[in-house]
Amino acid sequence: MAKAVEATRRAFNTIRTGRANASLLDKVMVDYYGSPTPLKSLANINTPDASTLSIQPFDPSSVSAIEKAISLSDIGLTPNNDGKIIRLNIPPLTSERRKEFVKVASKYAEEGRVSVRNVRREGIDRFRKQEKDSEISEDESRDLQEQVQSLTDKYVALVDQAFADKEKDIMTV
Template sequence: MSGEYEDLKRRMDGAIAAFKHDLASLRTGRASSNLLDAVQVQAYGTAMPINQVANVSVPEPRMISVSVWDKSMVSAVDRAIREANLGFNPIVDGTTLRIPLPELNEQRRKELVKISHGYAENARVAVRHVRRDGMDFLKKAEKDGTISEDDQRKRSDQVQKLTDEMISTIDHLLSDKEAEIMQV
């Protein structure tokens, strides 16, 4: 059973890692190369992540620099950034795109908080699905006679405790990100 518990923990940790990645892609007041992770560029007949056609760096706290490797891809990268609906207006300078980050207004901050709440809810749902799988496994094991009713109850409590810890972690990460977004 410890193998199943470890599998549940690994799957729940995966949901939290995905949530952290989603939060990292949300813009706060400062520049981060993660802000462009979701941008897909139409390159060579297929959609590619921006980091496969350009080097993304942060030379200043409120500036992102995108150095495109192939000169013919500059306009495609520019278009992809503009169409990503991130509120960025790149300035093209040869093969480099400079993206100044404007101050976030109150309305945009509230939108970002709402988006982060959606990410948190998705992570909670993922954790609860893993919990349900674990509980179903335990009920089946008890029904098959593999474990006793007392063992099933004890292990169910362990799974519930793990779930509560993971949900608490998600809530903590969300409140930290919310404070970071709302900080002026």
């Protein structure tokens, strides 16, 4: 369940909030010598100011491949290339765009909740099977199922809190 919450938080980090953040580029894969490679393993990514990302490739010959991968990605930013460094200017978000990003974050939060519930279902199924096989008593099974449910409630609340924080971050101008 903790892994599901952490995965949801990582997904939230890929959503733009109007400020430059290197984690925006976490999902960008570059076709580097025929194999898809994560951008962060090909270049140094910096945030010189609140509205700019600076990407300095370790291999200068990969600048055009990185620029192409950023253009084709779904982050919606246009790269500026000066031959050695690629710069991404992060424009301020419109209120309409902010609402779209909140919807995306909501979708990620729901996926996180579903993951937590799947772990709950697996645990409860395991206890029921143990009860059916007479490994544990009915009372023990019920107690363990209640514990799993309380853990589920706790982790769903963590996902909801992470979503609320991200929504606040996105909507802050």
